[in-house]
Amino acid sequence: MLATLRFILVILAGVFLGLTSAWWAVGNLRFEGARTVGQWSTQNGGAKSNPYEAARAVRRGGGLGPSEGIELLTETTADNKPLNAACAYEIAGPMPQGVLWTLTVSDRSGHLPHNPARRFGFTAFDAMTFGPTRQVRISIGRDVRPGDFVSTVGLSSLRLTLRLYSPTLATRAPSADQLPAVTLLGCDEGGAS
Amino acid sequence: MIDTGLRWFAAMLCIAGLTHIGAVLLAPSHSRNLAFTGIDFSETDGKLARVDDSNTAADLDPAFLNAVCRFDDDTGPVRLTGSMPATYWSIAAMADDGRILSTLSREDLRGSDIDLLVGRTAALDAARQSAGIDSIETMSLPVDTGFLLVRLFAGDIDDLGRAQEAVGRLECRPALSD
Structure with a gap:
């Protein structure tokens, strides 16, 4: 009797652990085998040879195709610390010149912030740029900050998606020094891990 | 000789591993929750x-x-x-x-x-x-x-x-x- 109960428990625990770990791994950038450029991971919309990436693509769509451009994602800061929804960050640095780009703030599942103004990010046309190299300086967080700002209210995790709409960049990704870096500005008291 | 508890634990990890692999590999062909599943195309009448x-x-x-x-x-x-x-x-x-x-x-x-x-x-x-x-x-x-x-x-x-x-x-x- 005890052996049968233990057998059932082991099977149930194994199945639960397997499904939970699969759910966690699908959509986790570390498992998708994506190419990295600095802190950014590139997403390929075409062939899905990586099973984790293929499973993600079924639900989330395939990103951008080769003649559309390139999609870069990050869930970490420039010094490789995970982004925390309770913290404020600055995305600062250059963007590829002469290219339509959009930067979107979401959680890891792709949900957008609760935002009456529907401000989910910035684009090449509405972001303020500074200096001869036209660097951007965008802050994100729960408390409003001056300058280009995106509220992260309502998000439980953070993911930044930088989409560069250019077929040229799809075949030759920009280098890390052509892309902005994400740095920590501060965290809510008790909210940061 | 391996302790019985350790053997059960190893069995659970094996089941978890097989379930994990099966779930990930079968998701693309068996998932019902596709990216555009919720779209109603019945009344688009030639429009997008x-x-x-x-x-x-x-x-x-x-x-x-x-x-x-x-x-x-x-x-x-x-x-x-x-x-x-x-x-x-x-x-x-x-x-x-x-x-x-x-x-x-x-x-x-x-x-x-x-x-x-x-x-x-x-x-x-x-x-x-x-x-x-x-x-x-x-x-x-x-x-x-x-x-x-x-x-x-x-x-x-x-x-x-x-x-x-x-x-x-x-x-x-x-x-x-x-």
Whole structure:
């Protein structure tokens, strides 16, 4: 009797652990085998040879195709610390010149912030740029900050998606020094891990 | 000799590993929660269905106006016609499992008018002959079913208005009914 109960428990625990770990791994950038450029991971919309990436693509769509451009994602800061929804960050640095780009703030599942103004990010046309190299300086967080700002209210995790709409960049990704870096500005008291 | 508890633990890890592998490998072919599953195509009547975070789980750029058209065994190859705005736009043919099979963007076309035939290679030839179409842009795909995703840049109110107008003018109909 005890052996049968233990057998059932082991099977149930194994199945639960397997499904939970699969759910966690699908959509986790570390498992998708994506190419990295600095802190950014590139997403390929075409062939899905990586099973984790293929499973993600079924639900989330395939990103951008080769003649559309390139999609870069990050869930970490420039010094490789995970982004925390309770913290404020600055995305600062250059963007590829002469290219339509959009930067979107979401959680890891792709949900957008609760935002009456529907401000989910910035684009090449509405972001303020500074200096001869036209660097951007965008802050994100729960408390409003001056300058280009995106509220992260309502998000439980953070993911930044930088989409560069250019077929040229799809075949030759920009280098890390052509892309902005994400740095920590501060965290809510008790909210940061 | 291995302790009984350790043996049960090892068995649980083996089951967990097999379940994990099976779940990940079977997800693309058995998932019911596809990126565009929630879209109602029944009343589009040749128009494209608008998609955003309210009716799809797909990761779409919120700075764009996105619209989709379904092609399957019932429709056969589809023909997308209309005119595109001067801002950036692109068209992607996607398989049901989310893979992007073919894309077309503003840089690939001269002018703003679009006349595009999309479907499996063999079916495209039949559609062209049946409809008497000689010169037309084509997207030749390895599948019979999927989605045509049209993305139009809508970064501000003016762009959004132009994108909405363009989507309103776009028609996506079975090519063989022409």
